[in-house]
Amino acid sequence: MPDIAANNERTFRHEMWRRYDGDDWAAFDALPASIRKRVTEHAYDAWSVNVMILWRHYKGIYGRTARAERALLRYLDYCERLEREAFAARYGETYGMTLPHDAADVTVLR
Numbered sequence: 001m002p003d004i005a006a007n008n009e010r011t012f013r014h015e016m017w018r019r020y021d022g023d024d025w026a027a028f029d030a031l032p033a034s035i036r037k038r039v040t041e042h043a044y045d046a047w048s049v050n051v052m053i054l055w056r057h058y059k060g061i062y063g064r065t066a067r068a069e070r071a072l073l074r075y076l077d078y079c080e081r082l083e084r085e086a087f088a089a090r091y092g093e094t095y096g097m098t099l100p101h102d103a104a105d106v107t108v109l110r
Helices: 024-030 033-041 048-062 066-095
Strands: none
Touching (some): 024 048
16 A cells, blocks of 8 residues: 555545556556546546556456447446545535535536
């Protein structure tokens, strides 16, 4: 697990996910364009090494196809929803109120 104090991470994501070691830029550059675009739009840092591991998994199932890309994009959207839900729950526990974005029923800024 990375040293939380040594990086810019200020959320509790380390409680939800495991961040794999590796060269984030090399991993990002090796991803297909559609996946790179989605990673840059993710509400949180999607951790490119982790995404590359997932891409290898989906390529193993579907081959290097548009179907594999769509499957990974859906999974990244799912992960982002999980993170937002966890953040909103933690916010409610901490402040005793609904996350303002949820209360206003607005989308995530990208």
